[in-house]
Amino acid sequence: MNNRALGKLPKGWGGLTYDWSSDQRVFKGMPWNKAMMWIFLLSDTFIFCSVLISYMTVRVSTAALWPDPSVVFGLEVFGTSVPLLLIAIMTFVLISSSGTMAIAVKYGYEKNRKLCAIFLLLTAVCGATFVGMQAFEWTKLIVHEGVSPWGNPFGAEQFGAFFFMITGFHGTHVTIGVIFLLLMARKTWRGDFDTGRKGFFTNVTSNYRAIEIMGLYWHFVDLVWVLIFAFFYLW
Amino acid sequence: MPQYKTQTHKIGIYLWIWALLFVFSFFSYMVDYLNFEGLLRWTLILVFMVSKAALIVTVFMHLFWERYAIVNVLLWPMTLMVLLLGIMAADSIYTLSTRLIYFVAGS
Numbered sequence: 001m002n003n004r005a006l007g008k009l010p011k012g013w014g015g016l017t018y019d020w021s022s023d024q025r026v027f028k029g030m031p032w033n034k035a036m037m038w039i040f041l042l043s044d045t046f047i048f049c050s051v052l053i054s055y056m057t058v059r060v061s062t063a064a065l066w067p068d069p070s071v072v073f074g075l076e077v078f079g080t081s082v083p084l085l086l087i088a089i090m091t092f093v094l095i096s097s098s099g100t101m102a103i104a105v106k107y108g109y110e111k112n113r114k115l116c117a118i119f120l121l122l123t124a125v126c127g128a129t130f131v132g133m134q135a136f137e138w139t140k141l142i143v144h145e146g147v148s149p150w151g152n153p154f155g156a157e158q159f160g161a162f163f164f165m166i167t168g169f170h171g172t173h174v175t176i177g178v179i180f181l182l183l184m185a186r187k188t189w190r191g192d193f194d195t196g197r198k199g200f201f202t203n204v205t206s207n208y209r210a211i212e213i214m215g216l217y218w219h220f221v222d223l224v225w226v227l228i229f230a231f232f233y234l235w
Numbered sequence: 236m237p238q239y240k241t242q243t244h245k246i247g248i249y250l251w252i253w254a255l256l257f258v259f260s261f262f263s264y265m266v267d268y269l270n271f272e273g274l275l276r277w278t279l280i281l282v283f284m285v286s287k288a289a290l291i292v293t294v295f296m297h298l299f300w301e302r303y304a305i306v307n308v309l310l311w312p313m314t315l316m317v318l319l320l321g322i323m324a325a326d327s328i329y330t331l332s333t334r335l336i337y338f339v340a341g342s
Contacts, residue, residue, distance in 0.1 A: 009302075011302070011303075012303060013303060015302055015303050015304070016302075016303035016304055016307055019302060019303075019304035020304060026304050027302075027304055027305055028302060028304070029302070030301075030302075030305065035305070038305060038308070038309065039308075042308070042309055042312060045312075045313070045316070046312070046316070049316045049319070049320075053316075053319060053320055053323050054323075056320070056323065056324065056327065057323045057324075057326065057327040057330075058327075059327075060324065060327035060328060060330075060331060061326075061327040061328075061330035061331045061334065062331070062334075063331065063334045063335055063338055063339050070267050083267055083268060084264065084267055084268075088260075088264045091260050091264070092257065092260060095253070095256045095257060095260055096253070098253075098256070098291065098295060099249065099250070099252075099253035099256070101295075102249040102252070102253070102294075102295045103246060103249055106243065106244065106246060106249060109243045110243055212297075215295075215296075216296055219291050219292075219295045219296045220296070222291060222295075223288055223291045223292065226284055226287045226288050226291070227284065227288070229260075229263070229284075230263065230280050230281070230283075230284035233267075234263060234266060234267050234276075234280050235280075
């Protein structure tokens, strides 16, 4: 469905009933892989919500003292302890990667091969930096401060279990995202979307819409970090 | 090959949102740095969190420009998640009260 045909369809709530009752595909003007990415992200949201809500339930219901995140995640800089410094830097790095991803998607729409690939690569670099800092944080907690999933020196034992599960699951998402960003950057730079070169595993040619779908995933990872930052680190 | 809808926007809107996300993140970090406590802390944290999430979803993920067919697919399950959050919050407060009564006060 092209832009003009799509422009003629009813919009808003009328459009909602029109799309769902049309006896045709529901998501008009949207390629299937993009619709499926949205559905996947919705299911992923359920997983993250389950984890975060169970964390809240455990943290609120425990009678033991919960470790103070701004002390646990504090960083010593030139002799003074700055609360959450590393986490703040990680947040800014991930938000920057979201910004570069949005710009990569924009250049993808415009079929601007080089700039799109460069911004995809920048996004991957930011993502890798984030994972690196997370590895540093985990090392600090596990090796130097003795935090484990079953105990820690600061207070309630459940702290470690939830910390490692939540940040670990998010870090896995970032890592997978970085791998795919690098693959997409290579494909884009090589001009696969312009020449119609087929993918490694598939017989189907791809196009620049793949960048947009990649972007949805990456922004979702950033979105989840916003929630984790608020509920785990700031609480 | 069918033609799909594409939206191009000026780069300015992405840079603006990027800057706003930086500002909101800085503010939410300041909430912790300046040691705000109690209701004020929670209000600020949630306001900044929801603003950031809304900016990412509407502009970066282009949901603002999508048809309601997909917007509603995402909106209502999320509403249910918020409902679950509320239920579990109430439940965990109740659990805490029983633990305080029987484990801490009773021991």
